[in-house]
Amino acid sequence: MTSLSSMSFSESPLSTAAVEAAEALYGELTHDIRGVLDVAIRTRVEESRVAQARQLIQQATQILAEDAPPEPAGIHYNADGRSWNWGNAVVGVRNAIAPPVVLSWSDDDLVSSDVDLGVAYEGPPGCVHGGVSSLLLDHLMGETASNRHTQLIVTGTLTLRYVHPLPLGRVHMEGRITAMSGRKVTVAAHIRPADSDVPAVEANGLFIIPRWADAESVTGSLD
Amino acid sequence: MTSLSSMSFSESPLSTAAVEAAEALYGELTHDIRGVLDVAIRTRVEESRVAQARQLIQQATQILAEDAPPEPAGIHYNADGRSWNWGNAVVGVRNAIAPPVVLSWSDDDLVSSDVDLGVAYEGPPGCVHGGVSSLLLDHLMGETASNRHTQLIVTGTLTLRYVHPLPLGRVHMEGRITAMSGRKVTVAAHIRPADSDVPAVEANGLFIIPRWADAESVTGSLD
Numbered sequence: 516m517t518s519l520s521s522m523s524f525s526e527s528p529l530s531t532a533a534v535e536a537a538e539a540l541y542g543e544l545t546h547d548i549r550g551v552l553d554v555a556i557r558t559r560v561e562e563s564r565v566a567q568a569r570q571l572i573q574q575a576t577q578i579l580a581e582d583a584p585p586e587p588a589g590i591h592y593n594a595d596g597r598s599w600n601w602g603n604a605v606v607g608v609r610n611a612i613a614p615p616v617v618l619s620w621s622d623d624d625l626v627s628s629d630v631d632l633g634v635a636y637e638g639p640p641g642c643v644h645g646g647v648s649s650l651l652l653d654h655l656m657g658e659t660a661s662n663r664h665t666q667l668i669v670t671g672t673l674t675l676r677y678v679h680p681l682p683l684g685r686v687h688m689e690g691r692i693t694a695m696s697g698r699k700v701t702v703a704a705h706i707r708p709a710d711s712d713v714p715a716v717e718a719n720g721l722f723i724i725p726r727w728a729d730a731e732s733v734t735g736s737l738d
Numbered sequence: 739m740t741s742l743s744s745m746s747f748s749e750s751p752l753s754t755a756a757v758e759a760a761e762a763l764y765g766e767l768t769h770d771i772r773g774v775l776d777v778a779i780r781t782r783v784e785e786s787r788v789a790q791a792r793q794l795i796q797q798a799t800q801i802l803a804e805d806a807p808p809e810p811a812g813i814h815y816n817a818d819g820r821s822w823n824w825g826n827a828v829v830g831v832r833n834a835i836a837p838p839v840v841l842s843w844s845d846d847d848l849v850s851s852d853v854d855l856g857v858a859y860e861g862p863p864g865c866v867h868g869g870v871s872s873l874l875l876d877h878l879m880g881e882t883a884s885n886r887h888t889q890l891i892v893t894g895t896l897t898l899r900y901v902h903p904l905p906l907g908r909v910h911m912e913g914r915i916t917a918m919s920g921r922k923v924t925v926a927a928h929i930r931p932a933d934s935d936v937p938a939v940e941a942n943g944l945f946i947i948p949r950w951a952d953a954e955s956v957t958g959s960l961d
Contacts, residue, residue, distance in 0.1 A: 524863060540788055544778055547792050551799045552771050552834045555764070556811055556825045558802040565763055569770050571798040575791040576774045579781040587857040587864055587906055588779055602779045602860045604867040611775045612835050612858045634810040635835045637825045638877075640747060641810055644827040645893045646876030653869030654861075670868045670900040677893040683810055 527591040534599055541601070541609045544579075548611040549635075556634050605654035616651060618658055626659040627689035629709055636683065643681040648706050648716040649673070651688060659690040660700040660722035667728040668700060671721040681715035682708060690718075698724040750814040757822055764824070764832045767802075771834040772858075779857050828877035839874060841881055849882040850912035852932055859906060866904040871929050871939040872896070874911060882913040883923040883945035890951040891923060894944040904938035905931055913941075921947040 529537075551572065560568075588602025588609065601609035605616050614630045621627065630651070638644025653673055660668045690704030700722040705714035752760075774795065783791075811825025811832065824832035828839050837853045844850065853874070861867025876896055883891045913927030923945040928937035 540785055541778070541781070544788050544792055544795075547795045547799070548771070548775050548778055551795050551802065552775065554799055554802045554806050555767055555771055555834065556830070556832050557806040557808065558764070559805045559807070560802055562763055564801050564804065565767050568798040568801045569767055571794045571801075572767075572770045572774050575794040575798075576770070576777055578787050578791045578794075579774065579777045579783055581787065582782045583777050583780040584782070585780065587860045589860075589863040600860075602857050604859050604861060604870050607779070607860075609779050610858055610860075611778065634825050635833055636827050637810045637812075637823075637830070637833075638827060639892075640812040644873070644877070645880070645896075646873035647827050649872040649876055649896065649898075650867070650869035653872055654867070657868070669862075670898075672900070673868075673872065673898045675872075675893075675896045675898075677895070 524590050524592065527593050529591070529593055531593060531595045531597045534593065534597055538599070538601070538608050545609050545611050552611055553633050553635055603654075605651060614651075616654060618655060620663060624663075625689055625691050626655060627687065628655060629685060629687050631685050632683055634683065639680055641683055643683055643686065643715075645675075645677055645716070648677075648681060649675050649718075652690070652704050652706055652716065652718045653720070655688055656690045656702040656704050656718060656720040657722060659692060659702045659704065660720070662692065662695075662700070666700075666724055668722040668724055671699070671723045673718065673720045676717045677715070678717060679713060679715045681706060685709035686715075693719075698726075700724070747813050747815065750816050752814070752816055754816060754818045754820045757816065757820055761822070761824070761831050768832050768834050775834055776856050776858055826877075828874060837874075839877065841878060843886060847886075848912055848914050849878060850910065851878060852908060852910050854908050855906055857906065862903055864906055866906055866909065866938075868898075868900055868939070871900075871904060872898050872941075875913070875927050875929055875939065875941045876943070878911055879913045879925040879927050879941060879943040880945060882915060882925045882927065883943070885915065885918075885923070889923075889947055891945040891947055894922070894946045896941065896943045899940045900938070901940060902936060902938045904929060908932035909938075921949075923947070 590600040592598035601607050604612050607613045616628050618628050636643050636647045687709045688706040690702050693703045694701040702720045705717045707714045813823040815821035824830050830836045839851050839853050841851050859866050859870045910932045911929040913925050916926045917924040925943045928940045930937045
């Protein structure tokens with residue numbers, strides 16, 4: 516059985532400047548891939564045009580594969596304390612599946628994010644997939660439970676109540692720690708349309724500080 | 739506030755043969771986009787090669803945008819009873835975010851799926867994002883609750899227990915209806931590595947048959 520430990524993270528010799536340059540370079544590539552992913556859902560162009568588009572995408576894939584180790588991106592940090600998880604399915608700046616979500620911490624410890632969810636996040640017609648809401652809330656809540664990345668946590672249980680459909684478009688989500696006791700951190704959160712005060716999905720989560728985290732310097736959410 | 743109704747679905751004049759031809763044509767395009775999405779997370783090629791890859795992807799996007807209405811894909815069905823939701827974030831054959839999941843119904847009403855989750859589904863290093871497990875389980879459970887698409891359901895509540903980390907790679911998930919009472923359908927499910935019997939995430943869901951579904955011929959999951 517797989518287990519996580521501090522060995523799951525790797526300290527990297529990359530400087531913070533090098534990390535940021537890489538995020539800019541590959542982030543723009545990922546932005547372009549989000550674009551083709553979106554239009555591919557909607558396009559009605561005919562077979563010969565599809566064939567041309569496929570050829571171009573295959574050529575791009577070949578170029579990028581010239582130097583591409585098979586391993587997942589993982590989570591890395593450097594001596595400055597800068598960390599990065601480029602492949603993360605929610606916040607990864609190099610992962611076109613991720614919107615990506617960008618989180619904000621307010622002075623009163625509310626963690627929030629506004630994010631545009633396009634046609635690639637659809638479930639019910641014109642609405643955000645219920646599982647996408649749970650994906651995004653799970654991540655936001657894990658980061659919330661990490662208490663500004665001062666403690667390493669893993670998800671214990673997550674409960675979601677689906678109250679209203681959530682239309683595609685700009686959404687707002689926010690979470691807050693509601694209790695801390697020993698190794699347990701409780702978080703409440705919701706997601707809603709950015710232009711409404713009515714939650715579409717409400718969530719409660721119980722997060723755990725694993726024993727192996729005690730002696731380690733690594734902190735954050737293990738989502 | 740958005741609400742769903744039978745108007746959310748649209749009957750299409752497309753023949754089943756035309757639907758299947760479109761799924762083949764655009765499904766191959768989507769397959770190629772999954773490929774470039776995956777390698778873009780892993781690539782280390784230098785700036786000039788990234789620029790070339792971006793140019794190719796932008797050209798492909800332009801071609802596909804020549805005829806691409808802005809609307810999301812929605813859910814459609816034809817007079818044969820064939821339905822399709824090409825943009826769905828979990829099962830959409832035209833959505834590169836979707837693995838896509840393909841579900842199987844066994845004789846004893848177990849709904850299951852085996853799916854390969856590559857580096858784009860990462861959360862903890864080398865592992866499936868906890869929120870991705872909830873995304874996939876939410877969808878499988880909704881389809882399970884639809885009782886082989888004989889009833890239209892929406893998600894009420896979903897509870898997930900994270901028991902073990904789930905390594906990236908081939909995973910198995912399965913769900914089953916555990917109770918039905920009035921408008922409520924209860925489903926239990928789990929996800930685990932395909933080569934293990936030990937669940938990584940266990941889930942229970944309560945699904946609701948909406949009142950507006952009573953008079954309608956449309957059935958299935960509204961995920």
